[in-house]
Amino acid sequence: MNDAVPETEPGQAPPQNDGGPAAPAPLNVPRTPTGHPGIDAQVRRLADADHLATDGHVEVYENVHRGLRDALTALDTRPGPPSNHGHRS
Template structure:
């Protein structure tokens, strides 16, 4: 592989190995072939477990809390939650701007 080969391509070859060199281990000691095989079934959604500190603004805190609703939804349904939260945050910012003037 030459110096002009993109880094991502070199990393891919290193991870997969070649006939001359076995695959390299990942930082955690796992190799790609050690990963569980895909079964073709759709897994249940798993919460990300992200925690967010309160901002002190009730409207913003309510909007951020609403993001947690996406944890219980399949990925294709997340957009509705994100759009709702985005609109709520925009409304809150607009209200703050209007009170400044």
């Protein structure tokens, strides 16, 4: 055990150091699987921000946002039965 860094309970904020910014720490936010592998992979990717300083979060969030947007776009372009909407007999 390292005496320089006290342990914290899950969900508890780490102690502040000598006036500088706190070290990155997981937020322990539960992530419930959606059942859609592409979406679940993006949600798991959010955990990458737990180990970065705050200024590194934007890159992770933008990457996840792109991935989620791509997954939604793929749903719109998925082949399916032809639609009869807009065709009148």
